[in-house]
Amino acid sequence: MLGESLLKKIREYLPEEQIFLNQSLKDMTTFRTGGSCSCLLEIDTEEQLCQLIRLFGRTEQPYFILGNGSNTLVKDAGYSGIVLHIDRSMDAITVEGNIITAEAGAMLSKVSRVAAEHGLSGLEFAAGIPGSVGGGVVMNAGAYDGEMKDVVKSVRVVGKDGEILDLRGSAMEFGYRTSVLRNRPFVVTAVTFELAPGNQEEILAKMEDFNRRRREKQPLEYPSAGSTFKRPEGYYAGKLIMDAGMRGFQIGGARVSDKHCGFIINAGGASASDILDVMGEVQDRVYACFGVKLEPEVVVLGDPEKKA
Ligand SMILES: Cc1cc2nc3c(=O)[nH]c(=O)nc-3n(C[C@H](O)[C@H](O)[C@H](O)COP(=O)(O)OP(=O)(O)OC[C@H]3O[C@@H](n4cnc5c(N)ncnc54)[C@H](O)[C@@H]3O)c2cc1C
Incomplete structure (x- = not known):
């Protein structure tokens, strides 16, 4: 159960329509099963995150970050902590030359499409991965000939005291489906990718080939x-x-x-x-x-x- 005083504080930082008590998580994961959390907070700005993380640090309130839920299984008994949901309400993508910056809630498929539209190569592998940029970087998502490790230039995170840190890609300790962020109290808010100029038709053909192979085999x-x-x-x-x-x-x-x-x-x-x-x-x-x-x-x- 969430204490009234904590809830009151949360309401200072988030509008009521972004706060959901006893929220079922069943439809928020791709397994489409599992229980509820005591409270789900829909996050749409980095500032909200900083304030909430600071609050949860002070009150020792457990929390979990949920992206698109495509690598998460929620137990039937649910989770008594708070879930911070970062997905499509925090999904801006900007392109400057061969550099793409995407907010954590952007879908990997969308970022790879934007890259293709700009003739940028390196994210083709991500076209069919149904996760968010935040979840993808934490898990070092990868497929076929690529993984996040190959293209991440830097990662912007909120640290455990609500501070903003910019981590270089080389500091991410990427390994097979893991990174320095797994099991650490860092919340990804944006990721900057460094891509290579490429031929748009070839990029799109590669993405289509990977997606066809997925449909055939998965x-x-x-x-x-x-x-x-x-x-x-x-x-x-x-x-x-x-x-x-x-x-x-x-x-x-x-x-x-x-x-x-x-x-x-x-x-x-x-x-x-x-x-x-x-x-x-x-x-x-x-x-x-x-x-x-x-x-x-x-x-x-x-x-x-x-x-x-
Ligand atoms: C059909 C299908 C195919 C898939 N194919 C692949 C594949 O080819 N390659 C692959 O690597 N994976 C694959 N996956 C798994 C999954 O899509 C990836 O692991 C994806 O990167 C998870 O992203 P998400 O946003 O859904 O993460 P979630 O499931 O929401 O979260 C996963 C982990 O990341 C953490 N997290 C999420 N967002 C943040 C954030 N902003 N800050 C800090 N922590 C965060 C969560 O706390 C959790 O620990 C597949 C899944 C499905 C359903």
């Missing part, structure tokens, strides 16, 4: 969070899962996709605990068969003391 017709597990070094998670005989394995409404075993899908009415149960079973069987530990790529949101 179960895009079902809710999911993309690849459920990180790629273990020297292996492909999907192949290990398939070779462990788990294609189509189902608990409740959660299923290992028949089309791509690396995706656990919501085949209809899956609860978050169905998904977590399938994930656990897949991890156990792959470990038993091949001695490989699959590490989730999906971020699970919930209170640590509650199971699911």
Whole structure:
């Protein structure tokens, strides 16, 4: 439960129409399942973020940043903290020469389209990734021949005391689906990309090719969070899962996709605990068969003391 005095303070910084109490997060994640949070705040300016982060720091209020929710699974029991939602209401994109700056809530697909319109190459890989710029940089999102690491020049963040910091791309410690920002109290507000001049037709053709390959290989017709597990070094998670005989394995409404075993899908009415149960079973069987530990790529949101 959110205290009245905290709520009163929040109302000093945000208009009422951006504050949602006991908000279901089901339709805010691409898994389309999960519980509620005690309060969801729709953020549309960096200043609001600075004020709120400062307030939450002073009051030790736990919070979570949600972008497009395409890599997040919310537990059925929900989250008792506050969710700061940064997406389309904070999505300005500017282009200067070969430099693009995008606010954290801009969709990666939109930024890559803007890059293509300006004949700039480097973001083609992001055309089909259904995440925000903020989520993308935190996760070092990547596909086919590229990842955020290759194109991020700098990242603007709000630090834990509400201060603004500009981090150089080289300071981001990008690794496979991770960055220095994962599990740190930094909130991304904008990212600057350095791209290369290219041929617009070739850029668009590459984006279309990547998207066609996605449609062919990935179960895009079902809710999911993309690849459920990180790629273990020297292996492909999907192949290990398939070779462990788990294609189509189902608990409740959660299923290992028949089309791509690396995706656990919501085949209809899956609860978050169905998904977590399938994930656990897949991890156990792959470990038993091949001695490989699959590490989730999906971020699970919930209170640590509650199971699911
Ligand atoms: C069909 C499908 C295909 C996918 N394909 C790919 C792929 O090819 N490659 C790939 O890498 N991923 C892929 N994904 C996963 C996902 O789209 C990416 O990880 C994406 O970058 C997540 O962005 P998001 O805004 O949805 O993040 P969210 O799920 O909202 O958040 C993910 C993490 O980032 C943090 N976060 C989000 N925004 C901010 C911010 N502004 N500041 C600080 N922290 C923030 C959250 O707290 C959370 O820890 C796919 C997902 C789906 C559903």
